[in-house]
Structures are given as structure tokens and as C-alpha cells.
Amino acid sequence: MDSADEEELLFLNASIAFIQQRRKPRLWVRNFFKKRETHGVCSSLYNDLVIHDAVGFKNTLRMSPEDLEILLQKVSPKITKHDTNFRQAISPKDQLLVTLRYLATGDTYTALMLISRISKTKISVFVPEVCKAIVQVLADYVKMPTTADGWEEVAQNFKIKWNLPHCIGHLDGRHIEMIRPKNGNDYINYRKNYSIVLLGLVDANYNFLYVDVGTPGKISDSEVFNNSNLCRSLQNLPQPKPLPGRTQPSPYVIIADDAFALSKHLLKPYSYYQVNGHAEKMFNYRLNRSRVVVENAFGILSARFKVLRQSILVSPTKASTIVLACVYLHNFLRKSERSVYLYTPPGSLDEMNPVSGEISLGTWRDKNQGMILLQMGPSLDCPEGVAVREEFKAFFMT
Structure with a gap:
């Protein structure tokens, strides 16, 4: 090996040593x-x-x-x-x-x-x-009755606590905002935001009996209900029987608002232009008074889980899972004797005076709940639903 080769080799070795000296070891964990x-x-x-x-x-x-x-x-x-x-x-x-x-x-x-x-x-x-x-x-904490006796128990709780017989739950929903997903046009709601729909049935104790989450915000609210497992499960309801003091058999019903269509098992108030006198006003008053259970359930849900108040920055599938976790935790804490008064302290929920029937508003209403309400609008009311509503109106006037 001549001197030139030796010098080149020495230079190469020195360069490698210099690089190794300056190279910092890679950190697997910062x-x-x-x-x-x-x-x-x-x-x-x-x-x-x-x-x-x-x-x-x-x-x-x-x-x-x-x-x-x-x-x-x-x-x-x-x-x-x-x-x-x-x-x-x-x-x-x-x-x-x-x-x-x-x-x-x-x-x-x-x-x-x-x-x-x-x-x-x-x-x-x-x-x-x-x-x-x-x-x-927590799957067992959000579960619909599967038998007629189970639905009868739900109805009895509404009768005792809210003086509303034959009621098996209050139905409502909210739009949960999210970032633009793939096929984003399917998720644009009536307020031009991207969202998925949260549909929930609430019992007399502010707990969710059923939830449906993930339908694109573009789908109408009645369509969400009609395609849900809740709608199909109504076949297991108790047989119709007369309301107290009446003779005409009446079916068991879900109470909803103008976002849904009137039907045999879905009862809603008269719209403004349908109110012609005291009977319709009394009917609306009785239904709206008991609807505080579903307003409170959604209100407490968004007050305690603020992730629902803003746009969720994940895919629709993951967003649906996040929303479901909030609902299941709501029922878990509401049904726990150790946590119920921590999750919903005294005074946080609306309560009805059993003597006067007046509603005292809960403190959750002091906070903006943030979730977008379902869109109100005209709907096709079936004749069978109209007849059921007329019977309930006559009962409220007795």
C-alpha cells in the first residue's frame, strides 16, 4: 500500500469516527x-x-x-x-x-x-x-324492555311520577356536529353543518331506554325513527286498554314533538294552527309538562360531557362510539346509589310538584347545552294516530 492509499484510509477512518461521535442515539421515548x-x-x-x-x-x-x-x-x-x-x-x-x-x-x-x-x-x-x-x-345499562310486562312497568312509572298513563317513553334527538367526513354531502343537516343524529327514548327517571347514533344528518328525523330497532320493537307492547275513566281501548304510546309524524304509537302535541280551544291547550300542556324528562336527559348529557357541545374531530364511526359511551356512562351514574347525586346533584333536574303540578326548573338549564335540536316541520299524520290523540284529549278533560 503506497502513501496515498494510507492517507485516504486514515481520512476515511477519521471521518467515520467524527460522524459516530456527533450522532446522537435515537430516543424511542421522549x-x-x-x-x-x-x-x-x-x-x-x-x-x-x-x-x-x-x-x-x-x-x-x-x-x-x-x-x-x-x-x-x-x-x-x-x-x-x-x-x-x-x-x-x-x-x-x-x-x-x-x-x-x-x-x-x-x-x-x-x-x-x-x-x-x-x-x-x-x-x-x-x-x-x-x-x-x-x-x-355497560351494555345492560341501556336496554329496552323485550316483553309486554316490561313495557307495562315503564308505563306505570310515568303514571305515578308524571300522571301520564299509557306512556312508554319520551322520544327526542339531537344533531352531533363533526368534521366533514367522506361522502360529506350525506351528513349536511338543515343548518348546513356536518352531523350525525342521536335519537333517544327516555324513561320517567331521566334514563335512556334506547339510543340510535350514527345516521347521517341529512336524513329526516321521522325516517331515522321509522328505520330504527325501536320502531320494530313496538310489536311487543301491552294490548290496548281504556285510559282511566274511559271505555275506548287506547294503545300505549311514545311522546314526541313536531319533528316526528303522528301515528298509532307515537303521540305529539297539536301544532299552533291546530289549537282551537281549551281542550287542545290542555292536551298540549299535559304532554309538554312530562316532556321535561327527555329535555333533562339530553341537557344533563351535554352539560356533563362537553365533547358533545362541539364538533367531534373523528370519523362518523368513531364519533358514534364516543357519543354512545357518553350515553352509557349517563345511565351507569344515574343508576348508581354512590354516584347519582354527584352526577346530578339535588336541584340540577327539573321536578314536578305532585300537588300543584308546577315544574321547578333545574340548574342544568343555566348552561347552554350546545347540541343542535332536530328540525321541526310539517308531517303526514295518519288517521289512526289522530284518533288516538283525540281519545287522550278527551281523557285529559275528564
Whole structure:
């Protein structure tokens, strides 16, 4: 080897050594995320509240520590991830706490990243997964009756609490705004926003008996109902029987508003131009008085889960799962003796005075609920539905 070759080889070796010296080792996990266990709000704040401030814990999460632990135990098998040689998996507790904060506040994934020290990429992946797990493990908390006796029990609760016999629920819906999806024109609602429809049937205790989520916002509200499992399940209702003090058999009915068409099993108030006297006004008053249950259910839902107040920045399928998780959590907390008064404190819901019949308004109405109402409009009322409404009007006048 001559001197020129030796010099070239020495230069090459020196260059390689210089490059290796300057090259920084690749970080599989950023230092910011490494401090999640000690500085992340999920671990530090959660632990501080549990140990030092039980009242603050309840006011922050609107549920008891016991119910949070029950929920964590239910979803953990479905969302547990395994550590790798390069990264530590996000614990089920952290996944659940971040998801609950997202549903409660509607924070962006970037904002959640900064307080949880979990990357927004991971958050965007596990939030829909946790919501899906919540819906699966709480499936029994949103369920329609499947027998005539079950519907009869629902009707009895309306009769006792709201003095409204033969009522099996109040029906309403909202548009949930979202970003423009594929086939975006199908999702444009009457207010020119992109949305999916949330349709819900509510019982006398402000709980959801049935929900249908995900229909494109362009579809009419009556069409959503007519194509729903709820409409098909009306075949299992109790047989018609006379209203108290009447002789004409009357079917069991769902109460709705002008967004839906009058039918045999769907009752709605008289429209403005149909009110001709005291009888129609009394009918409307009795129906509208009991409709506070569905107004309260949707109002509390959006007051507690602020993600529903803004445009959801995911696909329609994931948005539907997020909305369903909110509904199932609503029923879970409403039916829990430990959390019901944390989720809906005394005075937050509308209540009817059993003596005077007057309604005292709940504090949830002080907050803008944000969700878009269904569109009111003319609809074709079937003759059978008209006859049922006339019978209820005669009953209210007795």
C-alpha cells in the first residue's frame, strides 16, 4: 500500500469516527413522556385527590371512587396493552382517566398530551377503543324492555311520577356536529353543518331506554325513527286498554314533538294552527309538562360531557362510539346509589310538584347545552294516530 492509499484510509477512518461521535442515539421515548408516572396529571392528580381530597375527587369526576374502580375493573381486560423492549405500555387506568377527561371537557388530543404526558398519537388510538369498551361492558345499562310486562312497568312509572298513563317513553334527538367526513354531502343537516343524529327514548327517571347514533344528518328525523330497532320493537307492547275513566281501548304510546309524524304509537302535541280551544291547550300542556324528562336527559348529557357541545374531530364511526359511551356512562351514574347525586346533584333536574303540578326548573338549564335540536316541520299524520290523540284529549278533560 503506497502513501496515498494510507492517507485516504486514515481520512476515511477519521471521518467515520467524527460522524459516530456527533450522532446522537435515537430516543424511542421522549424525555417529556418518561416523566408520565411522576408528573402526568392522571397519576399525580388522581392519587392526590384519592388520598387528600375525597370531595375534590367526586366533584372533578362526578362519580365515586368506588364506581371508578368498578368501571376500571370492567374495561381493563379489553384495553390492557403489553410492554415492549422499547416502550412501556399505557396502563388501563391512565387510558380510562384520559378518556373520561376527553368526554367531560372535549379537550383536544394535544391538550390531553400536555397534561397526561402521553403522545397524542396514542391518545387518538386508545380513546375510541376505551369508549368502545365502555359501551360493551355497560351494555345492560341501556336496554329496552323485550316483553309486554316490561313495557307495562315503564308505563306505570310515568303514571305515578308524571300522571301520564299509557306512556312508554319520551322520544327526542339531537344533531352531533363533526368534521366533514367522506361522502360529506350525506351528513349536511338543515343548518348546513356536518352531523350525525342521536335519537333517544327516555324513561320517567331521566334514563335512556334506547339510543340510535350514527345516521347521517341529512336524513329526516321521522325516517331515522321509522328505520330504527325501536320502531320494530313496538310489536311487543301491552294490548290496548281504556285510559282511566274511559271505555275506548287506547294503545300505549311514545311522546314526541313536531319533528316526528303522528301515528298509532307515537303521540305529539297539536301544532299552533291546530289549537282551537281549551281542550287542545290542555292536551298540549299535559304532554309538554312530562316532556321535561327527555329535555333533562339530553341537557344533563351535554352539560356533563362537553365533547358533545362541539364538533367531534373523528370519523362518523368513531364519533358514534364516543357519543354512545357518553350515553352509557349517563345511565351507569344515574343508576348508581354512590354516584347519582354527584352526577346530578339535588336541584340540577327539573321536578314536578305532585300537588300543584308546577315544574321547578333545574340548574342544568343555566348552561347552554350546545347540541343542535332536530328540525321541526310539517308531517303526514295518519288517521289512526289522530284518533288516538283525540281519545287522550278527551281523557285529559275528564
